Amino acid sequence: MTTNDLTQAAAAAKYGRPARQRMGRDDLVMRGTMGLLGLFLLVAIVLPLYAMLSKSFETFTYRFDTIEFQVSGGEGMPWGKTMNALALGTELDVITPESMVTSNGGRFQATEFFPDFSFRAPTLYRMRNVGEGGGGFMVAGGPVYHADWVEMDGNAFRRAQIRPTESHGIDNYLTYVNTPSLFFSVYNSLFIALTTTFIVIILAFFYAYALTRTCMPFKGVFRIIALIPILAPSLLPAISLVYLFGNQGIMKGLLMGESIYGPIGVVIGSAFWTFPHALMILVTALSISDARLYEAAEALRTPKLRTFLTVTLPGAKYGLISATFVIFTLVITDFGVPKVIGGQFNVLATDIYKQVIGQQNFQMGAVVSVVLLLPAVIAFAVDRIVQRKQVALLSARAVPLVPKPHSRIDKAAAVYCGAIGVVIVGVLGMAFWASLIKFWPYNMSLSLANYDFDVMDGGGWEAYGNSIRMALYTAIFGTAIIFSGAYLVEKGRGFGFGRGLIQLLAILPMAVPGMVLGLAYIFFFNHPDNPLNFIYGSMAILVLVTITHFYTVSHLTAATALKQMDPEFEAVSASLKTPFYRTFAKVTVPVCLPAILDVSIYLFVNAMTTVSAVVFLYATDTTLASVAVLNMDDAGDIAPAAAMAMMIVYTSAGIRLLHALMTKGLHRRSQAWRMR
Amino acid sequence: MTTENQAGNPYLRISNVIKYFGDFCALNDVSIDIEEGEFVCFLGPSGCGKTTLLRAIAGLELQTHGRIEQAGRDISNLPPAERDFGIVFQSYALFPNLSIIRNVAYGLENRKLPKAEIETRARELLELVGLTGQDDKYPAQLSGGQQQRVALARALATSPGLLLLDEPLSALDARVRVHLRHEIKQLQHRLGVTTIMVTHDQEEALTMADRIVVMNEGVIEQVGTPMEIYRHPATAFVADFIGKMNFADGRVSNAGKVKLGDVELSCDTGPHGAGQAVQVAVRPEDIVARDVKAGDENAFAANVADLEFLGSSLRVDLTGPALGGQTLTADLSVNLMRELDLEPGHDVTVRIPAERIALYATGEG
């Protein structure tokens, strides 16, 4: 305890407990809104994750020891001795300790215990529960809970099933670790993520360097080209790769006999779509460098390479670390690329899909999700710490560096960026071209037949319409919720605890991979006791999961814009007896409009392209374009898949263009007061 | 503008206000009474708690303990919106996307007045602060001084009983600042609105305030008119902080006598008893050199250690055995320099009028 502490205690003793401000109308409205927002985040992220976590500890085992059989030779004949299912099964060798662990959908045929069973025989069977609560077996489709004998003829006994009962423990995790086919995916995922990260960071670093530190020509063009992959779902590069290097690929020879279906394809595809994400971080990191350091280096006649190693690299250190973790997370949690081009190469994200969609083993899906959550959470935590340090670096008063022309370096930079640009445009162009080819590779004439989605399985044009609607709702409601939330966190008065908690919850979604979130939503919203159960299978749940999935980046964008506003607007407004929400509407929103637009566009484009968050949650009448790409590819309709992926690209690009125009118009209109 | 006021009670009464930020005590038992229509300055070094006190009055920062009454009403626990004040911040916090007139009208628009009436009132206010013909400009299109005026007009629009100004002039350049000082003071006088202004600029406080509250490290050192504060600083801190002040170590020899080096000076020794070590404080302009003869009361010979020419006056550092080797700085006129042939190394006889000597216990301030 410090001395001040003591005097504070003394003051408290003298004057009683600290004063508390009476809540005004503003405070009440703010707290009410904050409560609603907290509730939203609770329902949107905390409870689903909790449901998933507890699901992963849910185990289902056949309790053979609680079931008994008796057999009689026929009508009127006496019943034989009572046989315990566990003892019988072990003796007959039809059950092993491993086969007793199953999932919630697991069923064990009662007839397995009677190898000479024939439903035509007059033999009668009966079963009963001896365990507490019963429910260990099912007859005629329903579980039996009572402890009396249930008598069946052969025909009925044929359908008698032993049913697992639920308990809690780490058995699922043990099973996971002990199942090589599952556990090996951890290595695969790590291998893919590390390799891709390494490649992307190096490629993107030099690209960013060329953009920020050289005077190469066509910088604007290179900048735009590099951002193209953001407009496409991650499925698109995978589809293009199939056309380029697949079994009938036009450049198959380049692989020298290696197959694109597997790690090679996954790495290339992942590198394609994560490239712009790394680039944006690195461009920012390289832009904030201090020109004075370079002047000093030049004055000391430091060789260029040495300057690069001693000034440039350390200066971009935080950007590099941050980009590394971001890319690692993006790759390890991505589902689209490995799904399309991974072939037999399993990674964690595809395992979740297979466990849930293929085997209906939700518990194991939850276990893999938790395993996938770990690296994502670690990477996220490191990134947050590093980001905080970089902010400190930013605020230092640095003189911005203006690159000087240097003909050799500028040329090399242009060639380098040109090469990468060609690859990016090539991959996109391949999908574009493939979507227009009548019947690859037999009939190479152009047609729009692949865009006739209604004649194909996968959802048709309706899926595209759903995507647009979903993206619009996400953009509108998401922006409203996220911006208001950021406002309350940044500008709220008092109630520090509540604001801190909401801040934390707003950052949390970034650490949760889309697949994991989607699966968590199944567990939470599909639970029959959940009063929100009705949104399951509707458009609403798709919008909710998408808003949540992209909450953090949007929140941070909004918070940054709000931080730049004068902190006293709310105080002035209170002194003028004006409710805070009026000032919010009249001042805060108009001033932050550019950021609000950015957030809504970000949400729209991501809602169009996301697969992982929604793949578990769509229903037949809410199929989305990105899901249609996946399903058509799955069904072998790869050209229509390419066409649908291109539809997403056209839409995202159109929206981006619209955004650019709107921002420009906005700036023109508000030029008068945005001068400064 | 005035609410009913019980006879004898001040307009604003701050009693025993204590404010903690965690373990840090920003205001330590602060009490002041402010009369209706007064212009009061909170003056003190950076971090002394001026802004915190102002914000506590506004309800923007809640005091940990203590009571605040305004116009006879206990406002200690009221949220800002339920208190009666207008405020101008250092940043002005003008709404950037609203025109000047809309900024000023902002507080009126909420009152369901007819549109025309709001317009008229806002225009009047802009006129009042000397801004006409700029109604439709945006804040970013105005100079700092003009923005200042808009902020003032906006704060006055709702006719608050109390005007709070937090360093309203510190973001302006020196000439505009001097000009605006005068204008704000006049405006305040005309409207008669009780005003509290926070500043760390003593000149600003001395020229504008009816009364000054000098603060240091969360406590009030002295409250008084500018003249009282300047002439009779209550503590060594105030003496040092306001204006220029010489401090020399001395010892009370007898009641009414203090010994400083070799010389013994007459002065009011107040509560300090014989033999007590004290700090002897003298303002540079109170050291007299004209027409001083050895043998005059409080006269002594000193040696010119250094001269600094300041234009209209001279800053002279005096030392010598009379001062026990300590240095006193005197402000003397330039004419005197010629008359007395002042030069470094020369001797000069000076006198300190007894009533201009203040004593402070050593270890204080």
Ligand SMILES: Nc1ncnc2c1ncn2[C@@H]1O[C@H](COP(=O)(O)OP(=O)(O)OP(=O)(O)O)[C@@H](O)[C@H]1O
């Ligand atoms: N929100 C806060 N949390 C913690 N400490 C604070 C907070 N606000 C102020 N303080 C501390 O309280 C002390 C007084 O702050 P205050 O802003 O009142 O000073 P000031 O006298 O207005 O100074 P300045 O002239 O620099 O504006 C300072 O030491 C400051 O660091």
Ligand SMILES: [Mg+2]
């Ligand atoms: Mg201050």
